[in-house]
Amino acid sequence: MEQFDQSLEVFMDNVGWLAPFLFILLHLLRPLLFLPVIAVCIAGGYLFGFLEGAFLSFIGLTLMSWISYLLVNKFPKFRGKMSRLKEKIFPDRTLSVAQVMILRIMPFVHFHLLSLYLIEMTKSRKEYMAISALGLIAPAILYTAFGQAISEFPWYTTVSMFLLLAAIFSFIEKWQNSRTQSN
Template sequence: MEQFEYTLETFIEGFGWLAPLLFVLLHLLRPLLFLPVILVCVIGGLVFGFWEGALLSFIGLSLMSLVSYLLVNKFPKFRKKMSDLKNRMFSDRKISVGQVMILRIMPFVHFHLLSLYLMEMTKTRKEYMYYSMLGLIAPAIIYTAFGEAITEFPWYVSLTLFLVLALAYVVIGKMNQVRLNVGLTNPKKRP
């Protein structure tokens, strides 16, 4: 790992002032290269340090969210593929914005699938980008700061972290369901 880290740092430092731009571009090319978000953010932390790495990851992920929005709205085949994936993974399941934000923290949940959920929950591109960017703050910070540590945790610590996130996902879902049920009942229609 140390050799990889050194080689990567040398490679990126060779680009000088273009390195941050290339790193943001790596975020945009990440889906084509089949790289997980966590890996790219960890690389950002290793090469640029915590603050700059987190900021660059946030910018790259935000631009990727915009690209997702444009792909889904400009290419009906892409939207159909994403809808089919959504139906296979979460058939007949309604999730809240808060749950999408929790799922964004989980390392191997499909980025574009979560973007599709946000698109369906929002009315405009501006609203979509607001919630999308809000939901990208935590992963950019967590993955950049703790990405390397998370990948080196013992299996039981990783499992515990996953279970805590899953529990938060379920609790937010239940709270959202209660809110929806309360909002759907009409006190005027009671006998």
């Protein structure tokens, strides 16, 4: 991770004013390079500072959401692959928008899988993009601001944070189910 940050910093220094555009492009190429979202956002905070890094990460993640929408709707094989992954990871489970937002904050949860959930919940591309963009604010800010610190925490602190997010996720599901049953 440290080597990645150093080589990225040298590269960005050499490209000058193109650095923000290349960073956004890195967000778009991230799935092909098997880089986790958190690694790219950490690099953004390191290279551009908190505000600019979070803003550029938000733009990159939002563009990635748009690409996810296109991939799911234009390529039936891709949609099928994501649907099979959905059944494998969350069998017979319907997630709420709030749960998808919580999962977006968790590192290493498949970005396109969560996009598929949002696509299935929304009625149009415009609605999908609005909800998706709202759900990307928190990860862009959290990963950029705290990503480096989170990655340096002892394993038990990282596990505790993951368990806290999982508890919030579970609480939302139970709360949603109780609301549905009472209606």
